[in-house]
Amino acid sequence: MSTDIAVISVPLSEWSEVKNQLANIGKSLLALQSKNKSEYLTPKEVCELMKCSRNTYENYVRSGILIPIKVQSKKYSKLLFKRIDIEYYLCQRIETN
Template sequence: MDSVVSLKEYNELKSIMLDIKEMVSTLVNQDRQELLTPKEVCKILKIGRSTYQRYVDAGVLEQIQIGKNNSRAYVKRLELERLIDEGKL
């Protein structure tokens, strides 16, 4: 069975898809602004990865483990900013 979609239906579907794409992109960007990867933290603090790991091991920075088997580590942006503002980093 072949189904034919009119140009009007196609344009409506295309518009809906673009709206969904924009909403997903906004959500992803909001999430990424809240959680930083170790690489992003190192760049912000201008430190190396070993220094970053020492901060984590000493309890200065708190990592959040996310993903299958806690495979990805993140640091909350607000927590990092607080530590910087308080002069702890």
């Protein structure tokens, strides 16, 4: 069984840029898949999409894994999350497992 292996040396700054570009491409692809879905999710929808409890969701927010967008109205504020960020996080989590 023959396996060809190539080793390439790339400066760290260039590698970081390539990783960022790939992440942006991944987010763009997810955005295309989610075209007909709501762009923003409520905390309840985030829990359903991530299949996690409210406590786990709150831990993700506290630790900075999930970054909410605060929407202010006259009486109260509401947290929303970009669907693409949640889906991207889920894809990353699946790839690392």
